[in-house]
Amino acid sequence: MVTYIIRRLLWSILLLFVVSFITFVMFIVLPSADPAILRAGRNPTPELVASIRETLGLDKPWYHQYYVYMRELILHFDFGYSYQNNVAVRETIFDRLPATASLAIGAAVTWLLIGIPIGIISAIKRGTLLDRAAMGFALLAISAPVYWVGLVSIYLFSEDLGKLVPIFKGSGQYTDFTEDPIAWASALMLPWLVLATAFAAIYARFLRANLLDVMGEDYIRTARAKGLGERRVVFKHGLRSAITPIVTIFGLDLGILLGGAILTETVFNIPGIGRLAFDAIQKSDLPIVQGTVLIAAFAVIMMNLIVDILYAFLDPRVRY
Amino acid sequence: MALLEIENLKVHFETDDGVVKAVDGISYSVDRGQTLGIVGESGSGKSVSSLTVMGLSRSRNARISGSIKFDGKELLTASDDELRTIRGDDIAMIFQDPLSSLHPFYKVGAQIVEAIRAHRDYSKQQAYDRAVEMLNLVGIPEPRKRAESYPHEFSGGMRQRAMIAMALANDPKLLIADEPTTALDVTVQAQILELIERLQSEFDTAVVVITHDLGVVAEVADEIAVMYAGRIVEHADTDTVFAGPEHPYTWGLLSSIPRLDSPRDEELVPIAGRPPSLINLPGGCSFHPRCPYVKPDHMTIEPPLEALHDNPRHRVACLLDPDTRRKLWKDLREGKSPVDARADVMHDVAAEGSAVQAAGDTGAARGAVAASEEDKGA
Numbered sequence: 280m281v282t283y284i285i286r287r288l289l290w291s292i293l294l295l296f297v298v299s300f301i302t303f304v305m306f307i308v309l310p311s312a313d314p315a316i317l318r319a320g321r322n323p324t325p326e327l328v329a330s331i332r333e334t335l336g337l338d339k340p341w342y343h344q345y346y347v348y349m350r351e352l353i354l355h356f357d358f359g360y361s362y363q364n365n366v367a368v369r370e371t372i373f374d375r376l377p378a379t380a381s382l383a384i385g386a387a388v389t390w391l392l393i394g395i396p397i398g399i400i401s402a403i404k405r406g407t408l409l410d411r412a413a414m415g416f417a418l419l420a421i422s423a424p425v426y427w428v429g430l431v432s433i434y435l436f437s438e439d440l441g442k443l444v445p446i447f448k449g450s451g452q453y454t455d456f457t458e459d460p461i462a463w464a465s466a467l468m469l470p471w472l473v474l475a476t477a478f479a480a481i482y483a484r485f486l487r488a489n490l491l492d493v494m495g496e497d498y499i500r501t502a503r504a505k506g507l508g509e510r511r512v513v514f515k516h517g518l519r520s521a522i523t524p525i526v527t528i529f530g531l532d533l534g535i536l537l538g539g540a541i542l543t544e545t546v547f548n549i550p551g552i553g554r555l556a557f558d559a560i561q562k563s564d565l566p567i568v569q570g571t572v573l574i575a576a577f578a579v580i581m582m583n584l585i586v587d588i589l590y591a592f593l594d595p596r597v598r599y
Numbered sequence: 600m601a602l603l604e605i606e607n608l609k610v611h612f613e614t615d616d617g618v619v620k621a622v623d624g625i626s627y628s629v630d631r632g633q634t635l636g637i638v639g640e641s642g643s644g645k646s647v648s649s650l651t652v653m654g655l656s657r658s659r660n661a662r663i664s665g666s667i668k669f670d671g672k673e674l675l676t677a678s679d680d681e682l683r684t685i686r687g688d689d690i691a692m693i694f695q696d697p698l699s700s701l702h703p704f705y706k707v708g709a710q711i712v713e714a715i716r717a718h719r720d721y722s723k724q725q726a727y728d729r730a731v732e733m734l735n736l737v738g739i740p741e742p743r744k745r746a747e748s749y750p751h752e753f754s755g756g757m758r759q760r761a762m763i764a765m766a767l768a769n770d771p772k773l774l775i776a777d778e779p780t781t782a783l784d785v786t787v788q789a790q791i792l793e794l795i796e797r798l799q800s801e802f803d804t805a806v807v808v809i810t811h812d813l814g815v816v817a818e819v820a821d822e823i824a825v826m827y828a829g830r831i832v833e834h835a836d837t838d839t840v841f842a843g844p845e846h847p848y849t850w851g852l853l854s855s856i857p858r859l860d861s862p863r864d865e866e867l868v869p870i871a872g873r874p875p876s877l878i879n880l881p882g883g884c885s886f887h888p889r890c891p892y893v894k895p896d897h898m899t900i901e902p903p904l905e906a907l908h909d910n911p912r913h914r915v916a917c918l919l920d921p922d923t924r925r926k927l928w929k930d931l932r933e934g935k936s937p938v939d940a941r942a943d944v945m946h947d948v949a950a951e952g953s954a955v956q957a958a959g960d961t962g963a964a965r966g967a968v969a970a971s972e973e974d975k976g977a
Contacts, residue, residue, distance in 0.1 A: 497699035503655055504694075505714040505765070506687030509679075519704055595749045596703060 283599035284588065291580045298576040299352075300345070302569050307341045311563045314362040335362055348569070358573075359566035361559075368570040372552065376574075378453055379551035382474065382543065383536035385467055387529070390475035390482060395525075397479070398486025402521075403513060405491060413483065420480035429473045429546035436469060451548045470547040474540060478532060482525065489521035496520070523593050527586050534582030538575025600671060601628035602805050603652070603773055608665035610644070610651050612658075617878040621647040623829035624665070626904075631772065634799065634806040636816030636837070638852065639826035640874050645809045648826075649775045652807075653692055654682035670772065688718040691766035695778035697758035701750035708734070708746025711765045718769050733764035737794060756787035760794065767798055774799070777809045792818050813856055817841060825849050828875050828885040831904055835913040845907070845915040845924050847890050850931055868937065884918055891937035892919060892927060892945065 315331040316323065332338045336347060351357040358368035397417070401410040435443040437450040447469040454462040493499065494517050502516040503509075539553025552571050559567035591597050610622040622644040629635045637645045650656040652667055654674065667674040669690065674682065686692075694700040702710060711730035715721055721729065727746070734742035737760040750758055759779065766774055776795060780788035796819050799806050808819055816823050816837065823840045825833040825848060833846040844850055851870035872889035875881055881888050883898040890897070897918050904916040917924065923944055930940035941947075 497694060497696060498702040500655060501694065501700045501762075502702070504653060504686055504692045506683050506685070506717045507713065508683065516702055520702075594704060596751050 280588075280591065280599050284584070287584050287587070291577075291584065294580060295573060295576055299349070299569060299573055302572045303341070303345050303348070303565075306563075306565050306568065313337075314563045314565065317562055318362055348566075358570040361567050362564045363562055363567075368566045371555065371567065372570050372574055375550055375552050375555050377455065378549050379539055379544070379553065380537060381456060381463065381467055382470055382540055382549055382551060383533060385471040386474040386478070386536065386540075386543075387533050389471045390478035391529070393475060394479035394482030395486060395522075397483040399490060399513070399518065401483065401487040402490035402494070405487075410487075414487070417480035417483050420476045421484075423477070424542075425473060425477060426542045426546050428476055429470070429543060432469055432473050433546070453547070453549045467549075470543055470549060473546075474536075474543045482528075485528065486521060486525055489524060490517055493517050493521045523590075526589060526593060530582040530586030530589075531579070534579040535575075537578035537582070539571065602631045602633075602670060603629040603807075604666070604668040605648070605652070606666040606668075608648060608651065608667060609663065610647050610656055611662040613660040613662065614878075618662075619877045620829050620880060621877055622651065623880075625824075625826070625829075625831050627824050627831065627834065629773065629805045629807060631805055632799070632803045633822070634796075634808060634820045636820030636823045637807060637809045637826055638811065638813060638816055638823055640811060642874050642877065643826040644829040644877075645826050646777050649692070649777060649807060649809055652775065653686055653690060654679070655686075684718070687714055687766075687771075688769045689771055690773045690775065691769065691771040692775040692777065693759070693762045693766050693779050696782045697755060697762045698750060698782075700762060701758060703750060705749075706746065707748055707750060707753065707761050711746070711761070711768055714765045715768050729768060730764070733768045734761065736798070737761070737764040737767075738790075739764070755783050756790060759783060759787075759791050763791075763794060763798070767802060767804070770802060771804060773805045773807070775807045775809070778811070779808065780815055781810070781812070788815070789818075795819060813841075813852055825852070828880060829877060830885065830916065831914075832886065832916045833914070834904070835910070839910070839913050843913075843925075844928065845913070845921070846886075846917050847892055847919075847927075848886050850928060851889075854931060884916075892923075892941055894918070 313328075315328050315335060315337055318331050318335075319328050329338075336344055339347075348359055351359060356369070358372070360367055361371065397413050401413045404410045433440055433450060435441055436445065436447050438445045438448045439451075441447070448465045450466060450469040452462075453466050456463040490513075494513070499512060499516055502512045507516075537552075539551055539556055541553035541557050543549070544551040544553040545557065552574060556568060556571035556575075558564075559571065587599075591599060605628065606626050607624050608622055608626070609620070609624050612619040612621060625644070625648060627635065637649070639645045647656055651663060652669070652674065654677070656663070657679070663675060665675065669685065674685070677685075701707065705713075708727060708730050711733060712723065712726040715726040715729055716723075719726070731742045731746050734746055739745050739757055739760055745753075745757075750761070753761060759782075763779075774795075779795065780791050783791060792815060795806065795808075798804070806819070808816060810816055820837050822834070822836050824831045825840070825846065827848050833840065833844065833849050835844075840849065841853070844853060848870070851868070854868040855870060857867060870889055871891075875885060875888065881898070883896075883900050884890070884893075884902050887893045887897045900918060902916040902918045904914050907913045907915065907921065915924075919927075926944040927940050930943055931937070935943065
């Protein structure tokens with residue numbers, strides 16, 4: 280187990296190298312605006328642009344730039360400085376991380392709380408009106424794009440703009456948890472629900488299908504033949520097996536969201552990693568882009584590793 | 600009074616394609632300590648009838664009628680809760696595939712403990728001790744250690760032993776074994792059958808063994824019921840079924856298993872055709888499309904399951920008269936083919952389109968299908 284984890288960690292480092300390299304090459308190869316010109320402001324003199332290029336190191340060949348970047352990253356855990364305003368990328372990212380983490384983790388809890396019960400009930404009551412209604416709604420929720428649901432929900436439910444039931448206070452005004460926990464929660468309530476909608480629907484459908492599969496297994500028949508109550512059969516025997524694959528997709532989804540939920544963050548004006556990355560791409564701010572990409576990749580890789588380790592505990596047949 | 604008495608049990612399932620008559624009016628009884636073997640091909644209704652005894656075939660599309668009396672109590676009208684208290688306590692069941700029948704995520708001991716605590720007011724420790732005792736009883740070495748193993752860490756035979764330990768942990772009056780040895784190696788099969796027999800005599804449990812394998816029932820059963828297309832076609836004590844079977848289907852089953860006392864070059868005779876669809880049963884005797892001895896009126900008259908005059912405990916559902924049947928069986932035992940036996944005993948040619956001409960070649964199934972389709976047209 281320990282050797283397995285070490286091996287996986289080493290692979291993760293290699294993977295991050297590859298990711299950073301690809302990001303870098305893409306930035307060099309694909310046409311993008313010249314960061315120096317963007318930095319220089321309106322009507323810059325060629326001398327100014329040249330001097331900015333020199334300061335940012337853009338006059339050197341790309342492999343040299345990459346070498347310098349990696350050297351600083353590895354030796355000093357230094358992610359470089361923004362081309363736009365010289366702030367340290369590391370600090371910027373760590374600044375933005377709490378907002379993204381708040382959004383992602385809150386949404387994850389929300390969609391589990393909504394999706395899992397619906398999936399279970401739908402499976403138990405398969406074919407009934409309740410099941411069909413739930414699965415119909417789920418399909419709708421999956422099909423609706425998150426930015427649209429976000430805008431509609433602000434239009435209907437936010438306290439300042441809400442036309443229907445204006446109950447969600449402070450949507451669009453993200454406040455740090457450490458500053459004011461209540462404002463934090465109230466500002467995030469609507470984004471959580473919006474981001475969780477599609478996920479809850481996917482999880483409900485997935486769990487329903489899994490549980491129906493499992494309830495047809497021989498060991499469920501055995502559990503019934505033992506004379507166990509139906510509740511125990513479903514929850515202890517059925518759900519225990521049906522929930523295991525959910526853990527896998529949950530880890531992946533959470534990993535991806537921790538790398539930034541660009542659309543939701545934009546719609547609700549949440550200063551998270553996704554927004555940071557989006558802005559940086561528009562401004563050809565390579566160090567910031569590189570930093571956010573690495574953070575996102577790191578989140579996905581780590582969640583993957585955690586899921587795989589967790590699996591060994593969930594399924595006794597899995598051994599590393 | 601018999602322990603289990605089944606009267607005219609019918610289990611029909613409504614499906615999109617039509618009504619599946621999985622069990623279509625069967626009656627049998629099992630006494631305390633007795634072993635009944637139910638034999639038949641896949642789809643003959645043998646498993647469904649037993650699951651119905653446990654109340655496990657209840658579903659929205661199932662139509663169940665008749666009577667199942669266990670220990671004098673009617674089970675068909677019992678509530679789900681009443682049935683639940685009987686299941687795993689008075690009636691226990693073991694299944695075909697012991698790997699898929701045990702939950703992969705729970706330890707073997709814990710699964711037995713769960714079965715015990717579902718019915719007994721035991722503490723966890725008491726139940727655990729009982730589980731270990733049962734594992735020991737079914738011959739699992741180092742039972743206390745193995746109780747902490749997961750099912751995938753057991754061999755096939757050990758898993759079935761564990762299933763038996765779980766089934767017998769509450770000292771049931773009736774054990775239903777649904778193909779208990781089918782998924783096991785031949786060498787292990789004998790051990791498991793021996794175990795079932797030993798425990799049965801020890802606990803005085805009645806056993807219903809469901810199998811497609813006559814070898815299995817020959818070993819353990821006191822009585823045998825042969826099922827075909829949802830009905831019992833022959834029912835007698837084990838010796839009679841092997842020595843003097845009266846139904847052509849039983850003959851077919853017996854002729855398709857090798858015997859030690861037959862000549863070495865004798866070929867096994869398969870039963871031509873396939874089991875019928877339970878949605879569209881052939882008219883008359885359900886077996887007629889595959890029966891080498893079919894006569895025209897067999898396609899319209901349904902044979903009742905009747906006791907023989909000279910042996911009231913031997914019941915057969917066949918339209919041939921007993922004399923003809925005995926002569927046919929005698930010929931078959933002498934190694935004659937069904938076609939020759941028919942010519943010899945019945946002095947006629949086989950009915951047009953029946954399975955007889957096709958018997959033994961690949962057209963057999965086609966012949967049977969043609970015959971059954973003719974019926975539908977008629």
